[in-house]
Amino acid sequence: xxxxxxxxxxxxxxxxxxxxxxxxxxxxxxxxxxxxxxxxxxxxxxxxxxxxxxxxxxxxxxxxxxxxxxxxxxxxxxxxxxxxxxxxxxxxxxxxxxxxxxxxxxxxxxxxxxxxxxxxxxxxxxxxxxxxxxxxxxxxxxxxxxxxxxxxxxxxxxxxxxxxxxxxxxxxxxxxxxxxxxxxxxxxxxxxxxxxxxxxxxxxxxxxxxxxxxxxxxxxxxxxxxxxxxxxxxxxxxxxxxxxxxxxxxxxxxxxxxxxxxxxxxxxxxxxxxxxxxxxxxxxxxxxxxxxxxxxxxxxxxxxxxxxxxxxxxxxxxxxxxxxxxxxxxxxxxxxxxxxxxxxxxxxxxxxxxxxxxxxxxxxxxxxxxxxxxxxxxxxxxxxxxxxxxxxxxxxxxxxxxxxxxxxxxxxxxxxxxxxxxxxxxxxxxxxxxxxxxxxxxxxxxxxxxxxxxxxxxxxxxxxxxxxxxxxxxxxxxxxxxxxxxxxxxxxxxxxxxxxxxxxxxxxxxxxxxxxxxxxxxxxxxxxxx
Numbered sequence: 028x029x030x031x032x033x034x035x036x037x038x039x040x041x042x043x044x045x046x047x048x049x050x051x052x053x054x055x056x057x058x059x060x061x062x063x064x065x066x067x068x069x070x071x072x073x074x075x076x077x078x079x080x081x082x083x084x085x086x087x088x089x090x091x092x093x094x095x096x097x098x099x100x101x102x103x104x105x106x107x108x109x110x111x112x113x114x115x116x117x118x119x120x121x122x123x124x125x126x127x128x129x130x131x132x133x134x135x136x137x138x139x140x141x142x143x144x145x146x147x148x149x150x151x152x153x154x155x156x157x158x159x160x161x162x163x164x165x166x167x168x169x170x171x172x173x174x175x176x177x178x179x180x181x182x183x184x185x186x187x188x189x190x191x192x193x194x195x196x197x198x199x200x201x202x203x204x205x206x207x208x209x210x211x212x213x214x215x216x217x218x219x220x221x222x223x224x225x226x227x228x229x230x231x232x233x234x235x236x237x238x239x240x241x242x243x244x245x246x247x248x249x250x251x252x253x254x255x256x257x258x259x260x261x262x263x264x265x266x267x268x269x270x271x272x273x274x275x276x277x278x279x280x281x282x283x284x285x286x287x288x289x290x291x292x293x294x295x296x297x298x299x300x301x302x303x304x305x306x307x308x309x310x311x312x313x314x315x316x317x318x319x320x321x322x323x324x325x326x327x328x329x330x331x332x333x334x335x336x337x338x339x340x341x342x343x344x345x346x347x348x349x350x351x352x353x354x355x356x357x358x359x360x361x362x363x364x365x366x367x368x369x370x371x372x373x374x375x376x377x378x379x380x381x382x383x384x385x386x387x388x389x390x391x392x393x394x395x396x397x398x399x400x401x402x403x404x405x406x407x408x409x410x411x412x413x414x415x416x417x418x419x420x421x422x423x424x425x426x427x428x429x430x431x432x433x434x435x436x437x438x439x440x441x442x443x444x445x446x447x448x449x450x451x452x453x454x455x456x457x458x459x460x461x462x463x464x465x466x467x468x469x470x471x472x473x474x475x476x477x478x479x480x481x482x483x484x485x486x487x488x489x490x491x492x493x494x495x496x497x498x499x500x501x502x503x504x505x506x507x508x509x510x511x512x513x514x515x516x517x518x519x520x521x522x523x524x525x526x527x528x529x530x531x532x533x534x535x536x537x538x539x540x541x542x543x544x545x546x547x548x549x550x551x552x553x554x555x556x557x
Contacts, residue, residue: 029151033133036156037126040165044122047429048168052121053111054078055090055170060107062087063094067261071268075107081272084258085202086170093124125164125172132160132176138183139400146403149450153399154179156446158420158439159392166435167426171389174204175396182372182397186365190222191250198254205273209379209393212344213371216351218247220358221368276336278385284511286386287422287518290339293331295516300330339384346378353534366404372397374533377526388426391419391522402447406455407532410474411525413447414483418521421486425514433494448473482521489517 057076065073070080070087080087094105097120103109104117133155140151164171181196197214200207226238262269285291301311311329327333354371357363376393380386395416402412420443424436452474472480493510497503 028148029137032152032155036161037129039161040122040126040129043161043165044119046166046435047427047432048113048118048166049426050078052113052118052168055121055168056104056112056117057107057110058082058087058090059094059097060105060109062091063098063105064107068265071262071265071272073107076110079272081275083202083205083273084262084269085199086204089203096120096124121168122165125168125170128170128173129164129176131173132179135176135179135183139179142183142186143400143403146454149446149454150400150403152446153402154396156443157392157396157399158443159389159395159423161439162420162423162427162436163389163392166432169389171392174200174207175392177203178207178396179400182369182400185217185368190218191246194218194247194250195254198251202254202258206387206390207393209383209390210372210376212347212351213354213368213375216355217358217364217368217371220355221361221364222247276384280334280339280384282385282387284388284425285515285519286380286388286390287418287515287522288381288383288386289519289523290334290382290386291515291519292523293334294328295512297328297331298512304330336384339382343379343382346382347375350374350378350530350533366401369397369401370408370533373401374530377522377529381523381526388422391422395419402451403454406474407536409451409455411529411532413451413472413475414479414521415525416447417444417483418486418518418525421490422514422518422522424490425511430494437490479524482524485517489513 053076057078058080061070061073061080073079080090097105097117100120101114101116104112104114104120106112136151136154139154140147143150160172160175163169177196177200181193181200184190184193184196194214197207197211201211223240223244224236224238225240225243259266259269281290281294285294304311350371354367357367373394376390376397380390380394383390395412398408398412398415401408403409417440420440424440427436456474470480470484471477472483475483493514497510502509
């Protein structure tokens with residue numbers, strides 16, 4: 028069955044080859060050209076194109092390896108001066124490169140799904156057929172799949188208590204794409220407590236400080252430092268330039284399309300205050316970037332205080348602290364470590380997504396993918412996964428803005444929703460004919476509450492308005508930004524709700540109900556965590 032799933036999903040990816048692709052296609056084509064034509068020392072200085080190299084060195088080396096193969100498809104695609112070049116063979120090569128690298132992700136999914144005894148096939152299907160990855164990588168165009176493969180390899184090794192291998196995979200991941208710094212604090216805290224301290228706590232709370240192992244710490248440091256040395260070694264004289272490229276703080280608080288996070292709601296609040304104060308005769312100076320086009324980078328708020336990168340950094344760190352402390356305490360007992368580690372990843376990824384600087388909407392996948400694995404390990408995890416996977420994947424729709432992609436977006440999401448609603452609730456509840464009839468009478472979706480059901484139904488109305496009514500009412504001329512703003516803010520409400528609910532769940536769940544490894548087996552025993 029697993030082979031059939033892989034073949035079906037891969038066939039779908041091949042069908043997407045001729046579809047629309049974003050400017051990220053040109054970004055990666057340019058990186059192929061840079062790494063193939065200029066010396067290593069010049070990689071992070073080359074600026075013929077506006078799409079300069081801004082990923083860590085290991086990703087640059089990957090581009091170099093791909094460029095060697097690319098010239099056999101079309102030599103012109105790796106010429107730096109050929110800006111916006113996209114021949115049929117160039118498109119074919121770059122699409123195939125994403126499909127090929129996705130097998131890293133598929134193998135990692137298999138590694139993780141083997142760890143669960145109940146829902147193994149479901150976990151595999153949920154992860155391999157993730158509609159967000161299909162939309163972002165195989166239509167919009169990026170290389171996220173194999174990166175999440177590294178993350179899942181790291182998680183599966185951590186569950187198996189292969190701490191050094193887990194640290195290796197995560198260090199590799201950071202040196203391919205630095206956005207995964209969002210969850211780096213989880214790894215730091217967990218590895219210190221679970222690997223460097225060799226004894227469990229006697230009372231389940233206090234740390235046996237005398238059990239700190241210098242040897243384990245040195246081994247851990249050696250693995251991590253070795254990866255970073257291998258990555259950044261050739262660029263030691265150019266570290267400042269690399270850091271400038273990796274962390275361009277001048278890009279503004281929000282990405283071009285607002286990610287559905289706290290700052291989307293903050294921006295909306297600022298716009299509403301401007302409208303209300305202006306209506307009552309109070310003159311408000313407007314920022315040059317007034318969000319009238321929906322594609323905004325640098326933006327100073329007109330009424331609310333403008334946000335700085337340092338403020339978002341402090342807020343993100345503070346929001347993570349309770350979760351990291353909770354994980355440290357739970358790690359005192361070896362039985363609870365793996366599941367708490369993954370749940371803490373979800374919490375801290377959400378903290379970064381909600382409060383970080385210039386967050387990309389695609390970062391929602393950093394929450395959804397580990398939560399997909401958790402969805403079969405606890406009923407609360409499953410219920411909140413149902414909510415977030417629906418709203419989170421819908422929030423990616425604006426990335427694929429051509430009208431001819433609407434049916435594809437909806438098909439991908441509805442297929443995913445059908446799989447999720449049809450299988451995840453079945454792991455935890457058994458509905459009788461009477462309860463099923465009563466639920467349908469009130470149009471309540473399986474496993475989730477009435478408020479959450481109404482919210483998800485609201486996505487249907489939002490989709491109808493954006494794609495039909497907005498144009499039919501002529502608002503596309505006067506308020507072209509409105510559909511983007513509505514998608515960002517409506518989805519932000521759902522993600523914010525998830526964040527509060529899941530954070531509370533993580534901080535208060537009963538540790539006696541945490542799923543643990545079965546005796547003498549490497550598989551999880553699934554227990555309800557309600």
